[in-house]
Amino acid sequence: MSAREGDEVAELYKRHAPALHRRCLAIVGNREEARDLVQETFARYLATKDNWRDHGSAFAVLYRIATNASIDRVRRRKTASEDELHAEAHARDLGSEPRRIDNMRDLAFLTKGLSEEELTVAVLHHLDGYTQENIAASLDLSRRTVGKILGKFEEHVKKRAARSGFAPAARASDG
Numbered sequence: 001m002s003a004r005e006g007d008e009v010a011e012l013y014k015r016h017a018p019a020l021h022r023r024c025l026a027i028v029g030n031r032e033e034a035r036d037l038v039q040e041t042f043a044r045y046l047a048t049k050d051n052w053r054d055h056g057s058a059f060a061v062l063y064r065i066a067t068n069a070s071i072d073r074v075r076r077r078k079t080a081s082e083d084e085l086h087a088e089a090h091a092r093d094l095g096s097e098p099r100r101i102d103n104m105r106d107l108a109f110l111t112k113g114l115s116e117e118e119l120t121v122a123v124l125h126h127l128d129g130y131t132q133e134n135i136a137a138s139l140d141l142s143r144r145t146v147g148k149i150l151g152k153f154e155e156h157v158k159k160r161a162a163r164s165g166f167a168p169a170a171r172a173s174d175g
Contacts, residue, residue, distance in 0.1 A: 013042060016059050020066045026127065027070035037073060041066040060138045064120045071119055075108040110160045114153065121146055122153040 017038055024034035024041075044065050045058075111119060120139065124130040125146075132150070136143040 009042070009046065012058055012062070016062055017042075019059075020062055023063060023066050023128075024070045027067070027123075028073055033073065034070075037066060037069050040069050044069070057138070057140075060140065063124075064116065064139070067120050067123050068116045071108060071111070071123075075112070109164070110157050111153075112160070114156060118149055118153050118156075121149045125150055 020038045020041055021034050024037040025031060028034055028037065041062055045062055111122070114122070117139075121135055121141075124135045124138070125132070130138070132143050132146045135141070135146045139146075141149075
């Protein structure tokens with residue numbers, strides 16, 4: 001890496017590390033792990049940065065890497081296996097209330113099998129509150145593509161939830 005590239009990376013780190021740390025912390029819930037994930041994010045970015053030239057701004061790429069690394073970390077550390085979750089769902093009485101999504105382990109289970117792009121779009125929209133237009137601009141996608149990805153995400157999660165006995169949590173406005 002040249003001195004100029006090193007300066008560019010240092011500037012990217014200085015500008016974006018705090019936001020990336022907040023993103024990772026929101027997903028993994030542990031400050032030390034979030035710090036490690038930010039370091040991992042920059043390492044992955046540097047190792048493959050030539051592959052990212054046509055994928056939008058550096059921040060969009062770093063944000064995507066950080067989000068996916070955090071979700072992968074949650075998936076790896078989850079304590080219950082998929083088989084245990086299925087057994088739990090089938091062991092309940094048919095008339096009992098379905099489980100609710102109440103932690104990141106459940107979210108990791110429900111989103112298993114989605115692409116990095118689908119996860120990134122879903123996290124930006126559902127967790128960070130970005131509009132479809134904001135996501136499209138941040139990730140250099142069309143608004144229509146973002147809408148299709150969100151639709152696919154929601155369908156995927158509904159199918160996995162139905163097979164596993166999950167139910168959407170009640171919203172405050174449902175009451």
